[in-house]
Amino acid sequence: MVRIQLSRVNGDFGFEAKDAFGHIVRMDSTPESGGEDFGVRPMQMLLMGLGGCSGIDIVSILKKQRQTVTGFDMSIEGHREHGKEPSLWTNVHIVFELKGDIDPDKAKKPASSQWTNTALWQPPSAKDTPASPGASPSTEPTPTRPKQQCKHQ
Template identity: 35%
Template sequence: MKATVSWQQALTFSGQTESGYQQTMDGNGKAISPMESVLLAVGACSSIDVVDILKKRRLTVHDCECDLTAERAEQPPRVFTAIHAHYKVKGDNLSDKDVDRAVALSAEKYCSVMLMLKGNVNITTSYEIM
């Protein structure tokens, strides 16, 4: 996997992946910040897992939303110290056992972004079936 980040102006940078996708990031709040990108990556990566795991179990999923809350260190570098991911899953006949298992498998085994942060960031999860 490769990507290129290019300075545009002031503290604005444009990133492009080798697959051709682009993202603008900024250090002055004029676009998504790099830390916001990491937080979104946690939620997207894990949500992909949750939906995929439930679908592989032949369950019908209508919606999955992941609300993320992060805490950062007070002093530089202002790394994440804790992230909580709360999943809101809607589907047909979903049980607590099904969703709990999918969330746990994502956090403990499949979500590469969460696993990359593990050991440095306290990551917790919760869920509700809508």
């Protein structure tokens, strides 16, 4: 079981979340909605978690295939529903940039959404395009929520 402790520590919407190992993350709302810019926005943190899980999965898979990953960068762009509260992610686009002695064919499989936690964010109707090193699957999913938890708890 995973346990997170969340406490309001700053203004109306400034929270700190602490995991069982003592790691702390600060979150807040925008100043326009009453926050004080104390920390990251919770919906942005969801994308950060998605990126962290996917990055760990990709590097782990490539290491098992005896590929040498010397650099890894990821860019995540998310678009949310307009005019709804709360608004869900309608589109998440991820670009992976891998460096090292990596066979491009071996990098395609773990970078595709079906092999990483990006699949948790896509409904069955989402369509993937083939991924390659330096590029991610491009999807246009309908609004959705993660269907299961990240295995890197």
